[in-house]
Amino acid sequence: MLAFSDLPFELLSVILQFVIRPSHLAALCLVNTSFRDLAVPLLYESAYVYPWHNEAKAKVVQLFRTLRDSPDLARYVRKLVIKDFPKALSTAQLEDTWSICSAGLKNCVNLVHCTWTRDGSLNDAILEALLCCQTLRELEINGHHDSQYDPRLLCRFTKLDKITLIMPSGLVIDHLPFWIKETGKSLRYLSLICKARLASPLVNDLLLKTLAPNLHALEELSLLGCPRVTQDGILAVLSENKGEIHGLGLEGLSPSFDIVKFSSARQTSTALSHLRSLTMTVQRPLEIWTRSVLQLLENVPLEFFQVYSPGGADVSILPDDFCAQLVSGHGVRLRRFSVHRMRIGFGAVENICNGCPNLEQLFVVMRREEMKALGPVLAKARKLRSVHINFPLDAATSVTIKDIMADVQTIIRACPETSITQFGCNTRVWQVERVVLRDEGGDLTTETQLVRYERPEVPEQFLVLRA
Template sequence: MSSTSFSELPIELLSVIFQFIVKPSHFTTLCLVNTSFRDLAVPLLYESAYVYPWHNESKLKVVQLFRTLRRNATLARYVKKLVIKDFPKSLATAQLEEIWTICAAGLRNCVNLVHCTWTRDGSLNDAILEALLSCLNLREVEINGHHDGQYNPSLLCRFTGLNKITLIMPSGLVIQHLPFWIKETGPTLQYLSLICKASSLITDSLLKIIAPNLPFLEHFSLLGCPKVTHEGILAILSQNKCVIQGLGLEGLSPNFDMTKFSFAGQTSTLSQLRSLTITVQRPLEIWTRSVQKLMENVPLELFQVYSPGGEDVSILPDDFCSELVSRHHGRLRRFSVHRMRVSFGAVEKICSQCPNLEQLFVVMRRQEMRLLGPVLAKAHKLRSVHINFPLDAAIGVTRAEILEDVQAILQECTETPIIQFGCNTRVWQIERAVRREEIGEFSSEIRLVKYERPEVPEQFLVLRA
């Protein structure tokens, strides 16, 4: 029987295989194989471009990327997603203006751009926003709202037809323009997220103003808005003609009445709530009881909770976890708890009784983590795990010790399809290599390798208020 080389596989099959490649350098290698590989790899290589501050020479990469997009309109047409989180802004004015000009020219060639993230403080200017306005397919923006005199906030009101807006650290003038912007793009807007750092600019009054122009929201999220109470959130929900599927309430007012808000869970607006991200309030007993009522009749799939810190809110009660599992075990795909411990017994119940669990992010002590193997083996669809140690237990544990612990855990749950494991600030990808033993039998070997995906692991996306 004649053998077939990889390069001789049908084009249709190659295109499917290429979809599983995530590292840009691997696409670059594929481009060098032959013209067929290049024709398939180039569009995927340029479809999404990411630049993060921790990338080697990240600021230089921004300039190189946009020079390429400016010079080659064909490559720029492949770009659908841009994530720019660093920028060489600490240059002389003339140099900075030149780079902005290069970036603006490159953006204008990205005629198929759908999503743009541009979050580096001080890196946005009028030229960049004007260039983005020329991208007629743009539907999603995540931008730094601290205009700092670099751009005219009124330009934001010209972005219409958007489906998704994430606004980070908005300045007072940007907030003043927000109602006008929402009025222009509100009829198509499905996702709105406002991320602040203890800002007093986002208030109940503001939310009541913009609420009538947000009739079709499906996801709404606030972070670090201590002037917002349940009244502002209820105003948004009351004007919504659609159903909210995702809700994020983090770092809001201490006067937020969870008991009153919990009745919203009985309304049609939250009848399809699938994702809830929330910050713990004091007293814990009243808060847990109210959140249970909020989630009582919703088809919850993703649950994420953050503690503000403090001994009285340092452990998520077992009875709360049990109730969550009892009501949502058939649907729950993510269980994520940050800055407060979850008991080992609660984790075991979640893994054994939630058959669709895919993501598990919890806080526990190292001695508990080392016993996790048999527990994780009960979660047959689990793909991503992240364990944080309590602050008082993270000191003195070396990277080598953590790596050894994780490898031992994975050896005890070889049938569980985990592809990512993290501990504290470390994240690894899981690779499984099949090898043939001398006696002819096959075995698999689990390896921890460097995280290579361009996207940031979700547990590291935002420093929570």
């Protein structure tokens, strides 16, 4: 019988690509030098620190001390996601921590993406260190500078493809036009994330009109929680665009955002003719909103569709006829269908799975009893990889995690031919693994199992708390 050691060495690098957990990669580094040479770059390629990690604040310091002291390891880092930081320190300790982090960043000579979003954790030294990273192309930061950093430093990032600003302060917004002017030639993605009730009044139509002339190469625009932005600001950006807008996110904008005017203006412009992804907050009255969205999406190559309800009984259910028309017009291309905070009918889900042969992600809200009958329906979507079902919990009925897992197991077993690798319910997410077993007769069978979610990335449906 062949042993693992008999496999050609060339296959080892392919096999290691499927190892997910950092702890497993770390263990592989200890096997021998061949394993180490292949596993170390994978281990350090991406680093994530989230607030819910055990001793997350200590891990930030440990990570950057390693990157500072081991430039041979730091050169493998291409992506850093830092969402926690040890701020409850004395001034001297905080300065020392920032010094460690900035020194570690300077050694990340191949860094492409950096996320640094903990409020009050960013300072001039960190930004100066990031400016030393010549390969940096994607930057996601907390824009609430709070006198911790000089917003003028942002204008020196001139080669970015992607910018995400979270809760930008007034001074940062004041410098945004100058920054966009400097990096506009390369910028492909711009996202402004605010909290609606605390959003700066400076994130408004005038700001977008000021930015628009330098956003001519933009491919994706995402605005979240910006209640001073109407259709006029969005149309100003689209009118200046000389490229192809592929993605548009309009969430928590002004209550006076006129979806009718917006969709009508799209009919006389080619700015959205290449739109592949649309994310929107549902508006009232629902009938006018659904009709206008269908008009907006006429003759566009839509692949990703996401909607969020602002809450309220009148926008609590996405109409079946709207879903049917969306599938009729775009089903052959749709890869993600995502509906949050509003219920979708069982028949609509069945229509989606039947009419979207390339569907990969399905995130919906439905009753638990409907969810339990989903197996045969999901079986029709052969390319489906990720499913998340939110269902309301009845206060009079006790539902345990064990009950939910049993429901999911039943669903998964009813659709063995699909490609589902991830399934979630409410706040839980599991990986779906398929184990090959040999029965007493020697025949091989496949059994599905739900296991702990192991990927370091946050599942798509949990990335942002919607405004």
